[in-house]
Amino acid sequence: GAVVSQHPSRVICKSGTSVKIECRSLDFQATTMFWYRQFPKKSLMLMATSNEGSKATYEQGVEKDKFLINHASLTLSTLTVTSAHPEDSSFYICSAKFENTGELFFGEGSRLTVL
Amino acid sequence: QQQVKQSPQSLIVQKGGIPIINCAYENTAFDYFPWYQQFPGKGPALLIAIRPDVSEKKEGRFTISFNKSAKQFSLHIMDSQPGDSATYFCAASRIGGYQKVTFGIGTKLQVIP
Numbered sequence: 001g002a003v004v005s006q007h008p009s010r011v012i013c014k015s016g017t018s019v020k021i022e023c024r025s026l027d028f029q030a031t032t033m034f035w036y037r038q039f040p041k042k043s044l045m046l047m048a049t050s051n052e053g054s055k056a057t058y059e060q061g062v063e064k065d066k067f068l069i070n071h072a073s074l075t076l077s078t079l080t081v082t083s084a085h086p087e088d089s090s091f092y093i094c095s096a097k098f099e100n101t102g103e104l105f106f107g108e109g110s111r112l113t114v115l
Numbered sequence: 116q117q118q119v120k121q122s123p124q125s126l127i128v129q130k131g132g133i134p135i136i137n138c139a140y141e142n143t144a145f146d147y148f149p150w151y152q153q154f155p156g157k158g159p160a161l162l163i164a165i166r167p168d169v170s171e172k173k174e175g176r177f178t179i180s181f182n183k184s185a186k187q188f189s190l191h192i193m194d195s196q197p198g199d200s201a202t203y204f205c206a207a208s209r210i211g212g213y214q215k216v217t218f219g220i221g222t223k224l225q226v227i228p
Binding site for chain 2: 004006034041042043044046049091093095101102103104105106107108109111
């Protein structure tokens with residue numbers, strides 16, 4: 001299957017700082033990427049849909065000014081958690097959609113811990 | 116509104132058994148039904164997927180059964196192994212455009228040696 005690389009896999013930061021997570025599709029171009037948040041023992045919660053060259057579409061209840069998403073190229077989308085607080089600590093996962101088949105390939109996830 | 120209902124939430128089987136996980140969807144516009152396997156601390160990995168024009172798809176020990184009229188689909192794991200212990204998510208979406216994928220709640224499977 002296709003490969004989606006997510007970096008960093010783990011990050012610890014102080015409250016009030018910003019953290020950027022990168023999601024790259026390594027062997028295919030992805031017009032659409034998705035960002036999810038997953039709480040322990042829970043399903044994936046879609047945060048936003050990232051479309052190359054346009055503004056991201058955020059799900060209801062997700063603060064777009066707090067979770068900045070940029071999809072600058074067909075192989076890279078970034079999620080920036082701004083002014084992070086302990087309640088933002090979570091497992092963030094990106095995915096890239098292979099347009100021809102609709103298959104969704106996931107990154108390995110990023111564990112964010114805000115102290 | 117939960118568009119994809121998944122059950123059971125947890126499942127324990129003996130090695131060699133055949134765990135079955137069921138999902139039901141509501142939106143008849145969905146035309147792509149994947150299953151994902153997730154190990155702790157890792158992102159989900161695509162396991163197998165089916166389109167509504169077939170009733171069954173098999174890949175190795177994993178089989179999807181699809182019932183379009185009932186709007187249900189299920190995952191069967193033949194000859195289950197301890198290494199299959201993971202959380203499994205069913206999902207549904209539309210292939211075209213920017214359609215997002217709707218996930219089930221997940222099933223934590225434990226295969227006992």
